[in-house]
Amino acid sequence: MNSLDLPGSPAETRVVVAMSGGVDSSVVAALLKREGYDVVGVTLQLYDHGAATGRKGACCAGADIRDARRAAETIGIPHYVLDYEERFRRAVIDRFAESYVAGETPIPCVDCNRTVKFRDLLGTALDLGAHALATGHYVASHPGPDGRRVLVRAADPGRDQSYFLYATTPEQLAMLRFPLGDMPKAETRRLAREFGLPVADKPDSQDICFVPQGRYADVLEKLRPEAAREGEIVHLDGRVLGRHRGVAHFTVGQRRGLGVAGGEPLYVVRLDAARGRVVVGPREALATRFVRLRDVNWLGDLPLGEIGPEGLPVAAKVRSTRPARPAVLRSLADGIGVELLDPEEGVSPGQACVFYEDDGLRARVLGGGTIMRPEAGTVAAAA
Structure with missing residues (x-):
């Protein structure tokens, strides 16, 4: 060899x-x-x-x-x-x-x-x-x-x-x-x-x-002119706080550059692309306990379909710059999800959720998928 x-x-x-x-x-x-x-x-x-x-x-x-x-x-x-x-x-x-x-x-x-x-x-x-x-x-x-x-x-x-x-x-x-x-x-x-x-x-x-x-918006507006479609910036409580010049200029968890005035610090909570809306709210609204995944790639030994109702303990990473943290991989009737044992902030659709055997330095990669939807509730609410 x-x-x-x-x-x-x-x-x-x-x-x-x-x-x-x-x-x-x-x-x-x-x-x-x-x-x-x-x-x-x-x-x-x-x-x-x-x-x-x-x-x-x-x-x-x-x-x-x-x-x-x-x-x-x-x-x-x-x-x-x-x-x-x-x-x-x-x-x-x-x-x-x-x-x-x-x-x-x-x-x-x-x-x-x-x-x-x-x-x-x-x-x-x-x-x-x-x-x-x-x-x-x-x-x-x-x-x-x-x-x-x-x-x-x-x-x-x-x-x-x-x-x-x-x-x-x-x-x-x-x-x-x-x-x-x-x-x-x-x-x-x-x-x-x-x-x-x-x-x-x-x-x-x-x-x-x-x-x-590094100017994303310039490339997006050139490739997809509809990315520059203006829309409303809306508070979670329904108030219209202002207008924006395209959802592509924003990402979940963003605080700066919102262009709205107000007494409380506001963060982008979600992007409603279909309605052209940027939804904002307080920091606590960013907390995510459960993520549903698509396009899952599995590298583990146990087939995904054999994960029992108790789930599989893993360490999950929801951003490239964040550490992997304790989580439970769940096999749902309609796909795969990950329950985060400690809430994560600013989890965005389109990002990756990667799972490891543990959170150690040389941990094995068990796979991952694209985040479809972050949710505030636990697996009981998501099931």
């Missing part, structure tokens, strides 16, 4: 590395090349939005493709650029816009990982005769008790990306490898300098790659 848990010697093992032009994926390619693997670098051109291609923190366009090419030349591996713009537009950008117009707060990185990268690129890797597809994500995987690979949180808690990778399927995990999962970011930077990579000091990517200057 070799370091990637694949049969055969490294020299006989072809690995495609998804190279975004950043330091992480470049170090992965260099590490595997040093270990003797037959490494092929592949970079996806995902979009070409003018200013976005040159700004700091972007990826998969313009200068980043050139950086990936320079890194591959330094490492001494073949490098290919694949035009996935149309696929990316359909699977990620269009879905992002539709979700926002519907009053949700989507996570396009999840859609990108589960479609363009781990479905389409994985197929391309197989066409190239690869035994594995390696990425620079900070997450880890290893063989489980039954031989199937399991997904676990990264060793560096500040870099862990498991929240964005919950939708990875067991079939994809069998071929995916994440060499940085056991490594702190500082060590990645050190290795980049040791390898002499031209991207050693390149800043990490920030925000959403295809949104120039």
Whole structure:
């Protein structure tokens, strides 16, 4: 066996590395090349939005493709650029816009990982005769008790990306490898300098790659003009407090920039996209005890249908920036839900709820889904 848990010697093992032009994926390619693997670098051109291609923190366009090419030349591996713009537009950008117009707060990185990268690129890797597809994500995987690979949180808690990778399927995990999962970011930077990579000091990517200057509303209004439809800002008690210039400018839990006057602090409680309304209320109205999910991906050993009436204790994460907290996974007559043992604030439709075996540093990822509807009541009220 070799370091990637694949049969055969490294020299006989072809690995495609998804190279975004950043330091992480470049170090992965260099590490595997040093270990003797037959490494092929592949970079996806995902979009070409003018200013976005040159700004700091972007990826998969313009200068980043050139950086990936320079890194591959330094490492001494073949490098290919694949035009996935149309696929990316359909699977990620269009879905992002539709979700926002519907009053949700989507996570396009999840859609990108589960479609363009781990479905389409994985197929391309197989066409190239690869035994594995390696990425620079900070997450880890290893063989489980039954031989199937399991997904676990990264060793560096500040870099862990498991929240964005919950939708990875067991079939994809069998071929995916994440060499940085056991490594702190500082060590990645050190290795980049040791390898002499031209991207050693390149800043990490920030925000959403295809949104120039991080201005969501500009992109949304261009893709979906109806996102700029004006409407009312309404208090939970029914009072009309003002008007807004599009629900896409708001997200659940938002306090600043509401544009309404009043004595009490107000927060966005929900977005009524069908009626073009932004509903606001006091902070306590944000408390959520139960979330219903759609598009659930399950990575656990016990089939979801065999979860009993008592539910399955898990640790649930409802925002990428929040810790995983005690919860109970419930199998309902009409789908899957998660009961949060401690109320969470600002839970928004469109975000992900990811469940882990526990809240430990290297906890196993059991799966997750897209939040359809957060509810204030418990499972008894939701059933």
